[in-house]
Amino acid sequence: MESFQRLIDIMDELRAKCPWDRQQTIESLRHLTIEETYELADAILENNMDDIRKELGDILLHIVFYAKIASETGDFTITDVINGICDKLVFRHPHVFGEVQVNDAEDVKTNWESLKIREGNKSILAGVPKSLPAVVKAHRIQDKARAAGFDWDEREQVWEKIEEELGELKTEISQMNAEKMEAEFGDFLFSMVNAARLYGIDPEAALERTNKKFIKRFNYLEEQTIKAGRPLKTMTLDEMNVIWEEAKKMTDEKRQVRIPVDIH
Secondary structure, three states, X not given: OHHHHHHHHHHHHHHHHOHHHHHOOHHHHHHHHHHHHHHHHHHHHOOOHHHHHHHHHHHHHHHHHHHHHHHHHOOOOHHHHXXXXXXXXXXXXXXXXXXXXXXXXXXXXXXXXXXXXXXXXXXXXXXXXXXXXXXXXXXXXXXXXXXXXXXXXXXXXXXXXXXXXXXXXXXXXXXXXXXXXXXXXXXXXXXXXXXXXXXXXXXXXXXXXXXXXXXXXXXXXXXXXXXXXXXXXXXXXXXXXXXXXXXXXXXXXXXXXXXXXXXX
């Protein structure tokens, strides 16, 4: 409590005496908060506990900052924020703070969605933020639909759907209809995210790990071509693949992934 009060006191001082902090608004902080959230996500992927601690501090600062601005306009205070989340947690956990009985985490999720409807949400999907990245949003939509009972009886059934969507995508690609290709590609991606959910895979984290892996390997490829004094564009794909295989060994990864033809 002392450290939290210290943060609040510092925020009061900054708001009163720092020109930059004084001119900030809730709107101006928005993009900075998004950036800080992604930095926390990166630290979590790297499993860097020191960075996670630092990024959590940055996000906590933003929470206090928003509340400070709102208190100046009389809309709400940090106390209102804290009491609000406390009340919500108690209401949404009747199996802890009430008499409701649950058997497992799935029961908790199902009850959670029912309680949200009672809170005023018109749809189970209403709680999915519009500004979420598409992959994250797809995962959340599917997870919420599952809580309402809208899901496969057996998770293996999803592969038939994926094959169906892939076939439809290939059909539209053969016709080169840009609008329909995009639509079918979206359906295919949505079904792949569904498969990830069913098998306990975080699709956003999985794709980001692959991004990081590709960057690391491609950086090695660039480094080796610079050492050899050859521009990357002058090399054949087979020549690049030799170095790519070296990069895979350098990162101690066994899965064989061939680089795409168009990498520049």
